[in-house]
Amino acid sequence: MVLQLMTERWTGEVSAVTIGAAAKDGGTRAYSIKIGGEKSLPCLFKEGTLPNKPQVAFEVFDVAPNDWPNEVLKPYGKSVNDPLEWAQMCVQDFKARSLCIRLLGAHPDFGNKSSEEEAQLIKKLLEKVSVPLIILGSGDDAKDNLLLPAISEAAKGECCLIGPAVQDNYKTIVAAALADGHCVIAESPIDVNIAKQLNILISDMGLPLERVVINPTIGALGYGLEYAYSIMERARLAALSGDKTLASPFICFVGQEAWRAKESKIETLPEQGIIWEVLTATALIQAGADLLIMRHPKAIEKVNRYIDNLMTNDRTQSSK
């Protein structure tokens, strides 16, 4: 008896977002990365095309991180004190395809660096490395409203992914992204209703939804992963059913959450944090994550291998 698979047919699709502009697109990046574009739920290769592999970006701070456990600091050595050196190390030694730079040093509580200083850093970073960039503000709304427009201008034409835009603070960053040709991270607190509303607010300002990436906010393994998973699943189901206001790719801050777990900080079990980061990442890939921001090079290597296996094996199978 031939087994017949029940397959779903979808009318909608996730929008494809391009990050990074190469010379032909008016930037200086060596290449761009494309995320999203799914026409089926994650891993259901037979129901519709999944044209773009999930991407992993290395996370780099502009100041030495104060809350990273030793295990995840170790591979970077002293370079964590110099963001340019750190970024170069990620690209050269660990073969990073993209970088996520977090400007924590601009936060009033963590150094209060000026917008001009940070803009200079971004300019230098763009010269030092040629991979596409994701740029995050300091996390302080008032400061970010000064900082992000300056950063956006410093990286004009490079098609970076900048953020976060949140429901109560999105106008300045969206206006800057519109003016300088960037994409925006729309962040909502594990809430599909707010994610939808924020995307509507952003697109009302004239930024096409093809330049928006949703940060659904996630929890690590053991810390609300299932809840994040269910929110992502719900948004993705709506997107595939034709709801364009939720049809944006997902960015997930895996490293940040995984290394916050107490299980990742046990000195006697140094590998456990890596495992925690890998398991959080792979579960979220199955929930539909398109861009994963990660920290430990070993975890990133494993997740990249997982992505290659997943996407390649299934492509081979469906072509048989």
Place this chain on the structure above:
Amino acid sequence: MFIIGELINGMYANIARAIKERDKSEVQKCALEQIENGADALDINCGAASKQPHIDMSWLVETVQEVTDKPLSLDSSKIQVIEAGLKAAKNKTIINSVTADSEKLDNIIPLAKEYNSQLIGITISKKGIPQNKDQRLELAATIVGACIEKSFPVDSLFLDPIVLPVNVAQAQLKDILESIRDFKIISDPPPKTTLGLSNVSQGTNARSLINRTFLVMAVAYGLDSAILDPKDKELMDALITAELILNKNIYCESYLNAYRRK
């Protein structure tokens, strides 16, 4: 919800005048306004007063499809008028309508197949309007049976239980709602359901309120489509909210606008 805009109808004075004077702009304006307000398809009816309905139907179809490629619901009880509309149509079409009488079914179903048109079947026959839901279901089954027999795809068929005015047949409205649900069990794949909404409030003095209350109830019974006035904003708001409550769309603060921008 598949919304068929009802406003291009010769029973309205502006359309009657436009037909008479061959005023394309009035008809086209009416078409575009309905689409802007959420119509997925447009009903085209040249009205009872038309002396040459087949010529008027062709003219209306040609006029409307100059400005939109939305499907057109060709609304007439006369087969010649429907055929004139089908011949003129480049857009997708819906034949509105066929009754449950065998001579009508024998003629109209082949026409729908020939022109690759969808079809609205109304549960009414020569014997008149059914008096209860069993009679409605029987007529519905007759229409579905005829479609299956003539290899017309049942998922291209809309069944209309015929809505009666609340001040004429109050006792029947609950039956009509239940019919919407019952029609779905006739076949697999099931037929779609639609209804001419405005009839429910005919002759009353609270038309808009009665229309939208009935529509919300019908949506809860699984209605797929309705022929209605999409320019009635409160009606459309109620419809969008009903679909929200049935979890067909994800809530957000501006869910009404979000729905409208689809």
